[in-house]
Amino acid sequence: MDEQDILIPDKPKLNRIKERIPRTDLTRVVIIGGGFGGIELVRHLSKQKVQTVLVDKHNYHSFIPLLYQVATAGLSPGDISSPLREFLQDNKNFHFRMAKVKSVDPEQKRVITNAGFLEYDKLVIATGSSTNFFNNEQLKKNAHKLREISDAIELRTKLINNFEEAIQADGDEELEKYMNIVIVGAGPTGVELAGAIGELRKHVLPKDYPELDFSRLKIWLVEGTDRVLPSMSERSGHRAKRYLKKFGVRLLLGKFVESFDNGVVTLSDKRTIQTQCLVWAAGVKPNYIKGLPEGSDVKGRIKVDEFNRVWGVKDIYAIGDVSYQESKKYPKGLPMLAPVAIQQARRLSENLMAQIQGGTERPFAYTDKGTMATIGRNKAVIDAPFGIRLGGFLGWFIWMFIHLF
Template sequence: MLDDSKNNTRKVTDAICLPHSRFPRIVIVGGGFAGLALVEGLKNKDVQVVLIDRHNFHQFQPLFYQVATSGLEPDSIVFPFRKQFKGYKNVSFRLAEVKEIQNSINTVITDKGKLTYDYLVLATGTKTNFFGMEEVERNSLGMKDIRDSLNIRHMMLQNLEQAAITCDDEERDALTNFVIVGGGPAGVEMAGALAEFCKYILPKDYPEYPSSIMNIYLVEAMDEVLSAMSDKASSKTLTYLENLNVKVMLKESVSNYDGRVVKTKSGKTILAKNLIWTAGVTGDFPKGFDETSIVKGNRLKTDHHLKVYGMDNVFAIGDIAGVITDETPKGYPQVAQTAIQQGRHLAKVLLNTLLSKPSKPFTYKDKGSLATVGKRKAVADLGKFHFGGYAAWLLWSVVHLVSISGFRNKLLVGFNWAISYFTYEKSNRVIIRSFKRTKKVDAQYTSTQE
């Protein structure tokens, strides 16, 4: 079908070189849960699969907060694509960032060159949504990337070290206060991990001041945390957080943050030099789609076969896909299990399409929800069963450990969890690189080596 292999000396502005193949080419943009599930479904089939990602690794997002709070090292929850695809004879990986889709000529434009496709799948996920608050965006940190987690870790450790140096009480308060915005799973898990850091690590590492100096605030705009879960799970989670001395502020939202003072819409102020934003996400996809293909949340509108409206050979899966129906007016939940199910389903759809066979529409099967709140405490919604405590935490641990890519990574995470379970120790409290706020084009921040 498509052959870009004739010239091996192409320039960056020309076509990206790929192996010769006589089979239809399926280009997948994004190697998250959805993209990987699709690759798995297409491996060693009569198609040429090309995965494009701006990173050369898959990252296990549910454990970002543990990297941020020094519980795990980043290489424990990332796995190289090329290692993942070892033995996949029909799969190629290319490290590039997609800039634009030119569907009229079936072409993907990247920062490393261009390539053509027979079928295109967008699995690009989401990015942090600051709802237009530029100053908040400029002075806070999101948690959508492994580098964000490292930035949070370095910011936290540097500020704690600076707090030990300063003799100014107000400055010390600002350096040791943490504000987490958003009471969903990411915010709740981050708050719980920080609270345990404060309780078990701070007194040992910083005996010069009491652990009570470190205040953790969780700000949630709705009247409950974990609003997507059951009332029982929400109520238990609130109790767990309060027992960990997390100051939960419900029906409250941040209106501004200048890097030192957090202001809320009700007029409250919090002195803090640490603000972590988990309050919302928005779809993240390249140029090339008109407004008729975009729905609320900046997601791509798809039909029941996950095909983008108005396009014959372009599909969307995972967090970026908006399957809007009377039953799902807001689309399916933007969680890992949705992404994995859609990736597996689309593999069948594409293979059936090539064989001119009909396909069943996508239906989402909710397998339940889990969230952890510190050590040995979690909540679970599994169909009609809603429970919390140690049993829920054990289930959460098993599910996440099994889901991590690679035996080595499972071993590393399991070993770290075992040590932490018995000792509450976090051995990764080192500042490898200095954190400095540096504005980037995509409005994120990075740690810089000084």
């Protein structure tokens, strides 16, 4: 056969157009997920003699760390997204299919999607993570999140509509619910969003809405631990706390959200806040895939060895947030961060080619190059290697350089 169906309907009732990919002598590497890890792997494999097939539910890649900028109108959606089909240009061995993956079948070496199944020689699972509401269906239904471009656009629309409603509010009680913004989670996402909104309140919103008194706009940042940016150094956390307070952000540390219903947020100390906008940035969970062998699941992540091979199965690998990889420095698994996914992808591309070409594989070792968060227009905090801690304008300048160049 010169070619075969890449997505063959596994149920007769599926009504779809057949997509065909040439069947060659090249090893077919199927990658599930077009996030940081998946994209980096595609970039490296596109230079090699393999057939690469990328599957994702979207046909674009979005830069998740900058979604808060879209939500606060600092950037447009196009500024932080790029079409996945760009990789098709000048690369006849790369193919993309937009589909939702349901499960994998290691015995048949197939990926089961909503459109049918896809065969592979080597499979890489890079499905990333999604917002973790900790099984609170009420919060999942009523709160905003920031994991996709559509989330950012929805949040931006909500903020704008709230200010429009505030202008027409009948009395202080109604005004309060439109002028309260509650952000849950003081990690990088929550801190950066709070800082960006604080910046808007200071420099932009009074000009756009002169009828509103923005001294009445309250930005609440709720965090379950006792400090801001708990995953970073205490020094960076203290700096971020100071910057946030300058923007008028109200910090509620050591507090948890118990419920959010009918515009009322109830905290663990029974305090209540009236709001029409709650943003949930309190954690993520891995996007695990069904069909893997029993024992490969560690706290919802896929257990892999130092070569990113999935435990208990052949020719399947996992990288990024969805993978669970232990090391001496990280006995509880590597952190769920973009740099981890990118570095894993680079090493895995080398190891896959070593397998195919009969070379020697090398184990993966994560190199921590630092963590950063920006607060407002010209402030940032950075935890760099060797105990270096930077903040203020210098930190912000470095943040801008890394993101723009």
